[in-house]
Amino acid sequence: MPILEVRELRARYTSSGPEILKGVSFEVEADDFFAIIGPSGAGKSTLIRCINRLVEPTAGSIHFYGTDVTTLPGRQLRILRRDIGMIFQEFNLINRMSVMDNVLSGRLGYTGNVRTLFRAFPRADIERALELLQRVGLQDHVDKRADELSGGQRQRVGIARALMQGPRLMLLDEPTSALDPKISREVMGLIKTMAEEFGVPCLCNIHDVRLAMEFCNKIIGLQDGVKMFDGPTGEMDQAKLDQIYAMEVL
Amino acid sequence: MSTFRQAAATADVAWRSRAADQVLDSRRRRRYRVSTFVMVLVVLVVWSVQVTIIDDTDWERMGSLQSVLAAAGEFLAVDWALFPSLAGPAVETLMIACLGTLLGVVICVPAAWFGALNITPYKPVTYPLARLMMTLSRSIHEIVWALFFVAVVGLGPLAGIFAIAVRSVGFIAKMSAEAIEDIDHGPVEAIRAVGGNGFQVMLYAILPQVLPQVLGVIIFEWEINIRRSAILGLVGAGGLGLVFFRQLNTFNFAGVTAVIIAILALILLGEVLSYFARKAVI
Numbered sequence: 001m002p003i004l005e006v007r008e009l010r011a012r013y014t015s016s017g018p019e020i021l022k023g024v025s026f027e028v029e030a031d032d033f034f035a036i037i038g039p040s041g042a043g044k045s046t047l048i049r050c051i052n053r054l055v056e057p058t059a060g061s062i063h064f065y066g067t068d069v070t071t072l073p074g075r076q077l078r079i080l081r082r083d084i085g086m087i088f089q090e091f092n093l094i095n096r097m098s099v100m101d102n103v104l105s106g107r108l109g110y111t112g113n114v115r116t117l118f119r120a121f122p123r124a125d126i127e128r129a130l131e132l133l134q135r136v137g138l139q140d141h142v143d144k145r146a147d148e149l150s151g152g153q154r155q156r157v158g159i160a161r162a163l164m165q166g167p168r169l170m171l172l173d174e175p176t177s178a179l180d181p182k183i184s185r186e187v188m189g190l191i192k193t194m195a196e197e198f199g200v201p202c203l204c205n206i207h208d209v210r211l212a213m214e215f216c217n218k219i220i221g222l223q224d225g226v227k228m229f230d231g232p233t234g235e236m237d238q239a240k241l242d243q244i245y246a247m248e249v250l
Numbered sequence: 251m252s253t254f255r256q257a258a259a260t261a262d263v264a265w266r267s268r269a270a271d272q273v274l275d276s277r278r279r280r281r282y283r284v285s286t287f288v289m290v291l292v293v294l295v296v297w298s299v300q301v302t303i304i305d306d307t308d309w310e311r312m313g314s315l316q317s318v319l320a321a322a323g324e325f326l327a328v329d330w331a332l333f334p335s336l337a338g339p340a341v342e343t344l345m346i347a348c349l350g351t352l353l354g355v356v357i358c359v360p361a362a363w364f365g366a367l368n369i370t371p372y373k374p375v376t377y378p379l380a381r382l383m384m385t386l387s388r389s390i391h392e393i394v395w396a397l398f399f400v401a402v403v404g405l406g407p408l409a410g411i412f413a414i415a416v417r418s419v420g421f422i423a424k425m426s427a428e429a430i431e432d433i434d435h436g437p438v439e440a441i442r443a444v445g446g447n448g449f450q451v452m453l454y455a456i457l458p459q460v461l462p463q464v465l466g467v468i469i470f471e472w473e474i475n476i477r478r479s480a481i482l483g484l485v486g487a488g489g490l491g492l493v494f495f496r497q498l499n500t501f502n503f504a505g506v507t508a509v510i511i512a513i514l515a516l517i518l519l520g521e522v523l524s525y526f527a528r529k530a531v532i
Contacts, residue, residue, distance in 0.1 A: 109445025
């Protein structure tokens with residue numbers, strides 16, 4: 001039974017603009033670590049942003065644990081988003097807040113407006129945040145401001161924030177593109193370890209094919225909004241890669 | 251061969267003469283244009299001097315040059331005895347500036363929210379509404395605002411506070427809205443992705459990014475508001491301006507100078523405070 005079922009997903013940003021996704025379908029199982037690869041402009045970012053509806057799809061359906069995401073109204077959509085963690089290419093931390101506040105912001109979906117105003121998170125949340133910070137190796141940086149950290153450290157905060165939600169799915173949008181190769185490998189390793197430990201399936205946009213092959217068990221190849229490949233990492237070979245990236249060669 | 255050269259030379263001379271005529275002609279026309287313009291200007295200046303200064307000045311009351319200098323000289327004296335009684339109005343002026351700025355900031359919250367294109371709730375209505383508020387606030391002079399509020403709530407500092415508040419909205423809201431339009435969208439996306447609502451997005455993703463800039467603008471406006479509130483008393487809206495008006499009306503020119511010195515001191519104090527406040531913010 002797949003936890004996420006995407007059917008004939010289409011998306012465009014403006015009614016007259018080009019169609020970014022042209023009917024993409026795929027399924028994610030509970031223990032998958034999916035890579036979405038493809039050239040720039042293929043629609044990778046749009047695809048994963050449709051799943052938590054940071055981008056509104058124009059047609060198709062997305063079923064997450066049986067609920068159709070595409071039709072949820074405001075409040076229910078926010079409840080759904082609590083279950084989906086997201087990690088961003090540019091980290092998207094609140095720079096002027098502390099590492100602790102950034103990790104705690106993962107709980108905002110569970111926090112009322114008054115508590116938000118006073119940053120009055122329950123003790124259990126704070127303890128959980130500390131535990132996660134320890135796990136990602138930032139126990140010595142709890143009170144530092146986010147903009148004082150290095151790129152690799154910031155992405156670790158991003159990972160802790162996503163896990164703080166207690167997610168049932170994680171969306172990773174090029175989590176290592178802003179990092180150097182060595183740190184990229186460490187961060188991917190950390191994400192993979194944590195995802196396995198917490199039993200969270202992942203959907204990961206990545207343009208580094210070698211990292212994708214190394215860390216992911218399944219791959220979707222996207223080209224110009226169309227799915228060109230979908231299968232276990234083992235079935236991917238050079239010929240198929242050439243086909244997916246054909247546009248870049250031209 | 252030589253005849254051809256001769257013919258060419260003659261043609262050259264003729265062309266040169268014609269060209270010279272043209273150059274001289276255009277210069278003459280230019281001279282006419284400039285002199286006409288200067289003449290019109292002179293007539294306009296003479297006419298306005300006649301109408302505004304010569305006709306409308308009470309020359310008999312002004313008297314001789316001596317009496318003019320004597321009148322100006324009366325302001326050189328300082329009525330030091332007045333100073334103790336200026337403390338109260340000075341504090342009142344400062345309070346009008348502080349409370350007015352504070353109230354202005356409160357009004358600015360919806361104005362900046364509605365006036366920032368990227369977060370305005372309903373663009374066709376709320377955006378023009380906010381822009382209208384900002385323009386109205388800035389295009390009406392604080393004295394005019396004060397006159398309006400004196401008419402509405404009566405004489406006293408409350409009218410001054412309202413005038414200062416309303417006058418402050420334009421600048422603070424405009425700068426804040428522009429700061430909001432320039433934010434990095436990443437944190438907004440992150441807070442929405444964790445399931446945050448609109449209020450949480452504003453508090454976590456927008457406010458921290460614009461806060462230093464907005465505080466700087468508020469402090470700057472507060473400093474200006476001290477100047478503004480110092481004169482609002484002229485129309486009965488409280489503070490030092492009221493004392494100023496009273497001294498002038500009783501022809502106590504030394505007292506007027508004393509009030510001016512008090513206003514200067516207050517403004518200087520405001521500038522020092524705002525310097526340190528701005529340093530603390532940045």
